[in-house]
Amino acid sequence: MKARLLNNKEEWKGSPESIPYRPNRKIIIGLLVLVGLGLSALGFVLWYVPTIGLKNLHPSLPYVFGVIVGGMLAVTLGGLVLMGVALIKGRIVVSSPAFRGVLIKLFLPLMMLVGGVAGIPRIRIEQAFIELNNRLVRETIRRRGRGLAPNRLVLLMPHCIQYDNCRIKVTREVRNCVGCGRCEIGDLIDVSDKYGVKLFVLTGGTVARRKLVEYRPDAVVAVACERDLTSGVQDAYPLPVIAVINKRPNGYCIETGVNIEDVKRALEDLLNPEPSPQAG
Secondary structure (H helix, E strand, O other): OOOOOOOOOOOOOOOOOOOOOOOOHHHHHHHHHHHHHHHHHHHHHHHHHHHHHHHHHOOOHHHHHHHHHHHHHHHHHHHHHHHHHHHHHOOOOOOOHHHHHHHHHHHHHHHHHHHHHHOOOHHHHHHHHHHHHHHHHHHHHHHHOOOOOHHHEEEEEEHHHOOOOOOOOOOOOHHHOOOOOOOOHHHHHHHHHHHOOEEEEEOOHHHHHHHHHHHOOOEEEEEEOHHHHHHHHHHHOOOOEEEEEOEOEOEOOOOOEOOHHHHHHHHHHHHOOOOOOOOO
8 A cells, every 4th residue: 555645633523513423322212211102102092992892893802902912012112121221231132133123124213203202313313323233233243153254344435535625536446546645545445455355435325235236245334424324224234234433524525534443343343253251
């Protein structure tokens, strides 16, 4: 890799358009409680209203219907409790792709809905979701007992990470980068070479999905803002994605950055996971 001409190590101080990544567990735990209460109320209504008519058909039908609704509610509330434990205690009790799918496909939309009603900023919910998703992915790999192959991983970066006035475009071929040091593309190429993983700089979600279809990796490390990462994790499921929040010293979508150590840590967790204490 060519020597860096500039050394850009300015500390990110944030911007009016961005919120530093400090996931608040209390927010998502509170949302889980509200979702649980809402689902409980809905379950009661779904049971109580039909029973008025079911009694006319057969006296036992309301109880049969109640068992069905109660069972579904118990499973749902159990999932909420497990996610709460994961956030409070840092202990992932269930780490299957199906459990992560329930979080992504069911609970996330519900939490967004409840959070909107409660006036909680969407970005705070997204940050908490990203933290929980990353924990689930890491624990799944640990319980697998072995790391993934480097050639089965991809690094996805947003095009806004590139120096804005750079005349060299790296979205088609990232190795066109000359390593001037004005952005972190050169450092990311070094990381790609060190770990032997594929690196792509993408112009949007459509291109990202096309790359995943083309290369069919076993896992992804993706860098973007909270909104794009949340939608990307949803779109990529069941593919495991470790999401890394970008730095936005100039706001969204212009000369963003990334903590290289966070990227390395994500790759290490996928390639060389520490043995899970529950594996034995």
